Amino acid sequence: MAFISPLRLLSSKQGLDQARRSGILGVATCLAGLLCTGAAMAQDAALMNVYLNHARVLKLDRSVSRVIIGSAEIADATVADAQTIVLTGKSVGTTNIVILDQNDNPIVDQRILVSTDEGNTLRVYRSTARAILTCTPSCEEQTKK
Template structure:
């Protein structure tokens, strides 16, 4: 199914044939070879897909984990069936370990507690 679409990614991983890599709170644009009619995300708490137009989807990583995306045309034929791997955006973060407690700080540029909504809850 990988031939049926063209993805516009910056720095796509070497094994992009197998999965689409996303980071929490980051969006990626996915361009399809033909118009989509329906989109299904396996676990919508991990990733989200928003239709920009019939051939453009915006994927957003919501929480770290693995799920999948299935895109079908009007005839119900799959255009895309791909695994989505969402990882934490660790750039600009610092972790503080105090015995069993872990706190993640976002330091961009001043340190403050990182959002727990996007996979940074370390408790």
């Protein structure tokens, strides 16, 4: 493919039309990318992350009447006071939480992802065997259930 200078390309009608089409296509591609990124960010915002065997405090603006966890094997919720819920990750997986106010209106209806905190972990691979070590401060192998 031969190189055509931008000035020469824009000096002909055909070149100008091609440049316009390329520009429109470029803008459309950028907009599509932004829309997809926005959708992914909105999906991440709707996902509440909790680490395995860690607690997360939820402060609410209204009093709580009921707390419903989709799968009690994955997460647990404790009402600390009328406007505070403590959410604890029990096993790795996804579930949901629904929190209702005094009139049974939903305050929160959100998905929960319980995952391991890999900030202090080390994975050791020996042939087909794998060991995961938790290093806080000394390294110990994670127990498997």
